[in-house]
Amino acid sequence: MKLFLDTANLDEIREGVRWGVLKGVTTNPTLIGKEEQDFLPLVKEICSIVEGEVSIETASDDPDLLIRQGHEIAQIADNAVVKISISPNGLSATRKLSDEGIKVNVTLCFSPTQALLAAEAGAHIISPFLGRLDDIATDGLRLLSDICEIYATQGYQTQVLAASLRHPVHVVEAARMGADIGTMPFKVFEALVKHPLTDAGFKKFSDDWDQAKPHLGELLPSMQEA
Ligand code: E4P
Numbered sequence: 436m437k438l439f440l441d442t443a444n445l446d447e448i449r450e451g452v453r454w455g456v457l458k459g460v461t462t463n464p465t466l467i468g469k470e471e472q473d474f475l476p477l478v479k480e481i482c483s484i485v486e487g488e489v490s491i492e493t494a495s496d497d498p499d500l501l502i503r504q505g506h507e508i509a510q511i512a513d514n515a516v517v518k519i520s521i522s523p524n525g526l527s528a529t530r531k532l533s534d535e536g537i538k539v540n541v542t543l544c545f546s547p548t549q550a551l552l553a554a555e556a557g558a559h560i561i562s563p564f565l566g567r568l569d570d571i572a573t574d575g576l577r578l579l580s581d582i583c584e585i586y587a588t589q590g591y592q593t594q595v596l597a598a599s600l601r602h603p604v605h606v607v608e609a610a611r612m613g614a615d616i617g618t619m620p621f622k623v624f625e626a627l628v629k630h631p632l633t634d635a636g637f638k639k640f641s642d643d644w645d646q647a648k649p650h651l652g653e654l655l656p657s658m659q660e661a
Pocket residue numbers: 441461462463542562564566567598599600618
């Protein structure tokens with residue numbers, strides 16, 4: 436499963452890239468608004484930092500504007516993906532843009548029927564929002580499992596992007612179910628690497644190394660500094 440950050444924060448994205456595991460970024464109007472920066476330079480910068488795909492959301496449900504915004508977003512960078520909310524107009528724009536070879540991420544998906552429609556419209560990505568379903572006492576992981584099963588059975592090429600992930604268990608379950616991509620806030624991304632036994636184990640090994648070092652004779656040059 437490819438790991439994406441759900442953010443428009445440049446420091447978080449640079450840190451994810453530094454780890455060597457970040458494969459892409461998703462943004463939305465809320466995340467863009469939080470950064471309080473000029474839109475176009477910000478999204479251009481994100482696209483230049485990340486090698487993988489960057490989803491940039493349209494801001495309309497008007498049929499003509501969706502197409503125009505889709506064309507303009509696709510021009511921002513080679514790795515820009517046009518994000519469109521699911522609706523009749525959104526599906527129609529997805530069909531048109533996809534037929535032109537433009538990659539579309541159909542977003543705000545909360546049902547298997549919406550995912551079926553997005554795949555039939557030629558979407559490159561479908562984004563089911565797990566956390567927002569959990570928030571209203573509905574099983575978000577169940578939706579993801581249904582979509583993965585339907586897409587596998589039907590042989591759709593549309594990638595399943597597990598979105599609105601709120602904690603590491605969401606990430607683990609999304610990977611287990613076969614999601615192609617998981618997008619998450621930086622705090623969830625950071626939590627993936629942490630384990631108290633790793634911290635305790637590293638501290639013990641460091642202490643033992645410090646004690647043993649004076650008696651270990653010849654060391655590697657880089658170990659003399661540690
Ligand atoms: C994904 O593309 C969305 O931007 C995102 O995952 C929404 O997450 P939220 O429900 O935490 O806002």
